[in-house]
Amino acid sequence: MAPREKTPRQPMPEQEPKVRARNFDEVPLGYSHETAIKEAKRCLQCKKPKCRQGCPVEVLIPQFIGKIAEGDFAGAAKTLKEKNSLPAVCGRVCPQETQCEELCILGKKEEPVAIGRLERFAADWERNEGKVEIPELAPATGKKVAVIGAGPAGLTVAGDLIKMGHEVTIFEALHKPGGVLVYGIPEFRLPKAIVQAEVEYLKSMGVKIQVNAVIGKTRTLQELMEEDGFDAVFVGSGAGLPTFMGIDGENLNGVYSANEYLTRSNLMKAYLFPEYDTPVARGKRVATLGGGNVAMDSARTALRLGAEASICVYRRGREEMPARSEEIHHAEEEGVQLNLLTNPIRIIGDEMGRVSGMECIQMELGEPDDSGRRRPQPIKGSEFVLEVDTVVIAIGNSPNPLIPATTPAIETSKWGTIIADEETGKTTMEGVYAGGDVVTGAATVILAMGAGRKAATAIDEYLKGK
Secondary structure, three states, X not given: OOOOOOOOOOOOOEOOHHHHOXXXXXXXXXXXXXXXXXXXXXXXXXXXXXXXXXXOOXXXXXXXXXXXXXXXXXXXXXXXXXXXXXXXXXXXXXXXXXXXXXXXXXXXXXXXXXHHHHHHHHHHHHHHOOOOOOOOOXXXXXXXXXXXXXXXXXXXXXXXXXXXXXXXXXXXXXXXXXXHHHHOOOOOOOOHHHHHHHHHHHHHOOOEEXXXXXXXXXXXXXXXXXXXXXXXXXXXXXXXXXXXXXXXXXXXXXXXXXXXXHHHHHOOOHHHOOOOOOOOOOOOEEXXXXXXXXXXXXXXXXXXXXXXXXXXXXXXXXXXXXXXXXXXXXHHHHOOEEEOOEEEEEEEEOOOOEXXXXXXXXXXXXXXXXXXXXXXXXXXXXXXXXXXXXXXXXXXXXXXXXXXXXXXXXXXXXXXXXXXXXXXXXXOOOOEEEOOHHHHOOOOHHHHHHHHHHHHHHHHHXXXXX
16 A cells, blocks of 8 residues: 655635625635545544544544545535534534544644544535435334424434434524524624525424424423423523623613624624614624634624724633634634733713723733633723724623523522533433533533434433333
8 A cells, every 4th residue: 555645734715804804705615626535535544533532423533534535425424414413514613623633643743634624525515416315214203302492402402313213393482493503603604504404404304393482481391291292302492691791881882792793693684784674783993802702703793794993802811712713813814903911891981872982901810710721810000991882792601591490390500501411411300301501501512412412312212211
């Protein structure tokens, strides 16, 4: 066998920063057939692949990459879908660099294989070529499962349970399925047509979806089980409750939670106003508070809505920012300014009650706190005023409180998260399982999907025992 050629990791073609900063089209353009094969051939096809250990849904990584290397793109997509029902989504938004790619053996001496980019390629190829195949379903069991929330956890549970022969209905509070994939992650990072295609795939397998169904208000869990005949329930209602800072001026006009700001723009298409009649404040100078992916999404959205200056204000340093390095890199390329080691003290308003500025204080890093990151401390006398007219608060979300508030049998933590077994998703209420952000607090899409996968296995076993 010929010795393996040392090939560099293939770069991802992207829209030019100056162009993309003013449109909502997807930033990375995807690999060509030739580039995908070239990248796939870098994979060492390890006998004991460590990459799989880093994947919360245990995708058959060397196998699907091997198929791409052979030019068998249909086989690659089929292999991916054995473990992952949303590969086109994960290929775009998963933090591969801290999961599968971090454990890639090739990465010890060279750059790791671009697993995420190859996943996206195979999933996109299958969809674009119209080659999506419906997998074989197990014989019908006669059991009914209700899934609350059509986000990543709920969609994964539904996809797994329908294959196992159970009848599945998803109840979604908003007017479109997708959860955080449609209301939170912007079009330029995850096109909504891709989420829609993944949802249609589940429907084609027989999953029923009811939108505008606010469980906890329109129906309770008890009613779903006792009156509507559901044998089990999975709660994947996410973390849609915004966190605020508790500083003066948060009630001024021009202050948004990132949830509202992104939901107006993404799900309700405010960026296409007046074609869509959802208004959103198009600030000239927009400050986004926070350093995670949601903060990057908000700051980059502000530019696309026409901001002259989009400023990200974060109380720690760049090393401590929880956002993916790719997202920070893209934001800076597009012109987002990072105001690091800076903390807002109050938001200032004019006589009309609109935002006119924000008083901040400079910070320095002290000893590490519980999270292992160095704790920021204010520098006395370093206060200054930042001139802004819009403020977006992106410092985290809490779990949706609706279901716990109307279901006394479900135990919650002091943070409002549903207490569920880590391996099975089992809650303190008989027949009810939970997973994703409503259990962990705001986390990643793939972790929610991993929880969904474990819960589906546990629900299947529970139903077989009934």
